[in-house]
Amino acid sequence: MPLAITTAAPEEFPALADLWEASVRASHDFVSEADICFFKPLVRDTYLAAVSVRCARDATGAILGFVGVAAGKIEMLFVAPNHFGHGIGTALLRHAMEALGATQVDVNEQNEAAVGFYRHHGFTVLGRSPLDGLGKPYPLLHMARGDGAAPS
Secondary structure, three states, X not given: XXXXXXXXXXXXXXXHHHHXXXXXXXXXXXXXXXXXXXXXXXXXXXXXXXXXXXXXXOOOOOEEEEEEEEOOEEEEEEEOHHHOOOOHHHHHHHHHXXXXXXXXXXXXXXXXXXXXXXXXXXXXXXXXXXXXXXXXXXXXXXXXXXXXXXOO
């Protein structure tokens, strides 16, 4: 399937937040319903605006996934559930590394598929935090590719 990776427009943030929610529901069974409701407006109204967001789009322009990067760190990478396992995440990760200089990521420790995905792509665990950035009980693994430097 031909894929285009483009910059997200702010008016697309509500659709990206919907994709985020669908992806989290399909892959993060450890996140409570209350926390999904808590995080979704933050994703839509705050987090997406704080990062460089790129979308993977099919030939019709439909968004299949997105990645957000800030200061060399992948802050979010989500794929629509019906496109899991089709190379969308890999394409977004490669774009984040090659075009946006991303070498680091924090991953929910309970999301074993995501941890395995990043390990498969050369990331290693550098550390762990018992709580997420908002103090919620979702431990994070701090991962980096290579020495954490931007790819050459």
